[in-house]
Amino acid sequence: MPLVVSRTIGSRSLFLITRFIVDRTTQWGKCSVKRSGDMTAMKTPPSVKTSPLWNLLRWIIQPLELLDECNHRYGDCFTISFGSIAPLVFFSDPKAIEQIFAANPNLFDSGRANWILRSTLGDHSLLLLDGDRHHRQRQLLMPPFHGERMRTYGQLIGQITEKVTNHWQVGKPFIVRPFMQEISIQVILQAVFGLTEGDRLRQLKQHLDAMLKLTTTRFGFAMAFFPILQRDFGAWSPGGQFVRIMQAIDQLLYAEIQERRENLDPSRTDILSLLLTARDEAGQSMTDLELRDELMTLLVAGHETTATAITWALYWIHSLPEVKAKLMAELASLETDPEPMTIARLPYLNAVCSETLRIYPVGFIAELRLPKEPVRVQDYEFGTDVALVPCIYLTHHRKDLYPESKQFRPERFLERSFSAFEFYPFGGSNRRCIGAAFALLEMKLALVTILSRYQLALAEERPVIPIRRGVTIAPRGGIRMVMTGQRFTQEKAAPAFVSA
Ligand code: HEM
Structure with a gap:
């Protein structure tokens, strides 16, 4: 529907109207994540360059295409901003997934x-x-x-x-x-x-x-x-x-x-x-x-x-x-x-x-994990102002684990076994x-x-x-x-x- 509207009133107007609404009404602003400056001096993953509003529209309309493109462009770990909500950091490397799933569950809020x-x-x-x-x-x-x-x-x-x-x-x-x-x-x-x-x-x-x-x-x-x-x-x-x-x-x-x-x-x-x-x-x-x-x-x-x-x-x-x-x-x-x-x-x-x-x-990402205090995953450090996302879809399409990943080939599950961080359609840890x-x-x-x-x-x-x-x-x-x-x-x- 937003795309149809854009043809009528012009993409610039659509952008401004939607941004106005997103900024004033979106609930992620109320997510109570601290918008502190505690990300300074930390090594952080690359951020997707496109505008947050555009990201939000694509997340709603074409989530898999967005993830595939970001993965292709930025690699295993990247951050997407969606406006006044906490940016999401997506992970697909099993080593990172293991660290998130094996961490003390009290480090994260997922329910929130x-x-x-x-x-x-x-x-x-x-x-x-x-x-x-x-x-x-x-x-x-x-x-x-x-x-x-x-x-x-x-x-x-x-x-x-x-x-x-x-x-x-x-x-x-x-x-x-x-x-x-x-x-x-x-x-x-x-x-x-x-x-x-x-x-x-x-x-x-x-x-x-x-x-x-x-x-x-x-x-x-x-x-x-x-x-x-x-x-x-x-x-x-x-x-x-x-x-x-x-x-x-x-x-x-x-x-x-x-x-x-x-x-x-x-x-x-x-x-x-x-x-x-x-x-x-x-x-x-x-x-x-x-x-x-x-x-x-x-x-x-x-x-x-x-x-x-x-x-x-x-x-x-x-x-x-x-x-x-x-x-x-x-x-x-x-x-x-x-x-x-x-x-x-x-x-x-x-x-x-x-x-x-x-x-x-079916569930292409696991529940978001909001750090309650600064956490380290692989080489990166994160403050409490982002949400960490084990990206099931991208892990399941890693070339090193699943060659020709877009092909349906059940035999791969007979030829080898996958760890709980390489194949996790039902998520992991206490969630x-x-x-x-x-x-x-x-x-x-x-x-x-x-x-x-x-x-x-x-x-x-x-x-x-x-x-x-x-x-x-x-x-x-x-x-x-x-x-x-x-x-x-x-x-x-x-x-x-x-x-x-
Ligand atoms: C093919 C079917 C299903 C898929 C792919 C699926 C996938 C998932 C995923 C990915 C999560 C998030 C886990 C995480 O963040 O680590 C989840 C959580 C959950 N699922 Fe399922 N699910 C399925 C069927 C079911 C069924 C049949 C039930 C119950 C009758 C169920 C109840 C729940 C509940 C209650 C949670 C929340 C767990 C928590 O937060 O502690 N799901 N599911």
Whole structure:
């Protein structure tokens, strides 16, 4: 949209107007980073020369192109300024990533840097907390995402994938992403609330969909930088729509929390039930406000990302016949009724999922790390007036680690192993994604269910390119495909976990 406007009113006017708005309204100014002079006499990485406003527009519209160009021009580490916000320092060298991830977590504020998510996720969201409070919430949230719990999700994922994709018809093209979004929202709603049907679930899904539609466009992402766009000027304005959707979601979440508190059922295994009974080291349970914010965090972080990852995987598998053939051969070697965990361990399937998350990592940067005191990374020293950014996308495209990095080649993950600083689609340190194992399991089981049931082909007329979708990177247009045949009849469905 800004580019269309620029043609009408001229780029100089656009520049001045936008700069005025950015300078006066952008929230990063309120990031409380000290604008001290403590960067003097320190060795600092090269700074991108273009104007901060231009950088901001490109960051919104063409983030990967901006990163590629800066990397080409300035190398492994560079600083980009975006106006009155803290400049971001991007790192891609694994040695630098290791230093950042291995540093004492108390050196950094990450939550403070995630202000962009505050209006959706709330002050108590894991993504917005730091220090002891972050540690406490993480301890409470981690157990549902580990060990035995994961097994119970396996069956759920297969069944939901089967139900959602049953709508596909031979010869009728469809857009993949909305189906994957439907699978992942149903999976996360059931895993989080244990709800399979009912009015509340239906309404929650509907409002979450509406919220994502509003916030994941480029305009929606830009809204976060300009509070004026977030103002409630009535139900017709984007800000007004957002406020109303969030109020509706809150009402539903609080009603569910209250009902479940009053009828605690120890036999339930969903995440809300576990959180309601969880106690921290001091024996304290979570408040309603904390529960609301964490539920919202899991719902948002847990389904949008995974839906995009499965969509990309289907695209790559169907655009490269040799990849598909190898994967199908691996699936054919499975004995009948394989366990979900057996599927999760398949080497080539694992390599396909890793390569999918390498080439266009859905979260293309990790959370920003704001130093609380001067820190040193490699030869550089930083004050408290910058934000350090482990750049997942650029590390995943380093020529020394991933030759011909723009090519999709799962074999690279079979030929050698990569360290947690060379391949980190889920970030690292105390902020590492808590849903990583859950997301990988969902990716693998949804893919196997789909590939075992249907013959699909790409129906794209133009090359698919990655574009910004909120804070993630997704395929433009959501990938058009067509079903060319069915591999199994409804009665003789794919792996047993699907129809068990
Ligand atoms: C393919 C899917 C996913 C990808 C690529 C992904 C990626 C990421 C990344 C890059 C981070 C930042 C880590 C850092 O800064 O070091 C993160 C954080 C997080 N993710 Fe995920 N994620 C995915 C799925 C999920 C799922 C399924 C859930 C939950 C159900 C989830 C919940 C979270 C939470 C709560 C955090 C914040 C952790 C913290 O700040 O302590 N994510 N994720």
